[in-house]
Amino acid sequence: MAKILNFGSLNLDQVYRVDAFVQPGETKSSLSLETHCGGKGLNQSVAAARAGAEVWHAGLIGCDGEMLCDKLRENGVNLALLERSDGVSGHAIIQVDNSGQNCILLFGGTNQALTEAYVDRVLEAFGSEGVVLVQNETNLVGYIMRRAHEIGLQVAINAAPMNETVFSYPLDLVDWLVVNEIEGAAIAKCAQEAQILPTLQLKYPKMNVLMTLGKRGAICARGGESAKSGIYHVKVVDTTAAGDTFLGYFLNEALDGKRLEEALRLATAASSLCVQTKGAADSVPLRKDALFALESGALGSLGEWGGWR
Numbered sequence: 001m002a003k004i005l006n007f008g009s010l011n012l013d014q015v016y017r018v019d020a021f022v023q024p025g026e027t028k029s030s031l032s033l034e035t036h037c038g039g040k041g042l043n044q045s046v047a048a049a050r051a052g053a054e055v056w057h058a059g060l061i062g063c064d065g066e067m068l069c070d071k072l073r074e075n076g077v078n079l080a081l082l083e084r085s086d087g088v089s090g091h092a093i094i095q096v097d098n099s100g101q102n103c104i105l106l107f108g109g110t111n112q113a114l115t116e117a118y119v120d121r122v123l124e125a126f127g128s129e130g131v132v133l134v135q136n137e138t139n140l141v142g143y144i145m146r147r148a149h150e151i152g153l154q155v156a157i158n159a160a161p162m163n164e165t166v167f168s169y170p171l172d173l174v175d176w177l178v179v180n181e182i183e184g185a186a187i188a189k190c191a192q193e194a195q196i197l198p199t200l201q202l203k204y205p206k207m208n209v210l211m212t213l214g215k216r217g218a219i220c221a222r223g224g225e226s227a228k229s230g231i232y233h234v235k236v237v238d239t240t241a242a243g244d245t246f247l248g249y250f251l252n253e254a255l256d257g258k259r260l261e262e263a264l265r266l267a268t269a270a271s272s273l274c275v276q277t278k279g280a281a282d283s284v285p286l287r288k289d290a291l292f293a294l295e296s297g298a299l300g301s302l303g304e305w306g307g308w309r
């Protein structure tokens, strides 16, 4: 069973349904407002746990964060290493339009208040077996990666949201990099998509890469092997957490020694179910539902991989 320590962001997602995104200088009314549990970190913990991994979530919540803990707990995520801090939890203002696409504004809150002492405490308690997972929504990402590597843990990073700080991280220590094509191109410093994976693997020989390509599917490379997948064409209600679902499922399968094709297939099925439901963590499907969708053919046939741009 995959064992994952996720030093992950936790957000209260304020989700506004709109007919079209607000434009610069415009004021408009939303159609509805809902609060959901989210944050790339929390969503990925829920996804990996629902996929079957043993997940420990480390991170900080503020005075308003109990519902975030409840969500993780009800999904079987171990919270022994999560702590409470002064201030408010991270939150996200999310607009979701009629086509199910979103745009997201983040406020870091306690996600940005990790201390080195806390990181050290967590790593010491967790031990040296398993994988540390980070996203780019907390502070001290580079420090976590270095310390985790020093004690013998594998390192997985979802370099999202992409910004300049990613270049300061010790990417040579990464075992699993998860990116979309824009993040991948920025990290590889590569204009041609087809060159992103070979460039990364040349520069960082031990790095395995999963790159998602939106409607074109996904591609991954582990050591000398690689695999690609298209998508299922389903009705999209809300894409929030689709990438997190893909990551959680894929990582669990890959760490569990599954073939890359199999890992991609299950992750694709899981994220296809995710986009058909509103919300973030709540839209991550259970493993049994993802497997049933695959086996019953309920998602239709898997499309061809969409190729490079």
Ligand code: RIB
Pocket: 009, 011, 012, 013, 037, 038, 039, 040, 041, 043, 091, 092, 104, 137, 240, 241, 242, 243, 244, 280, 281
């Ligand atoms: O990946 C989706 C997540 O990004 C949302 O839940 C939001 O909180 C932001 O972190």
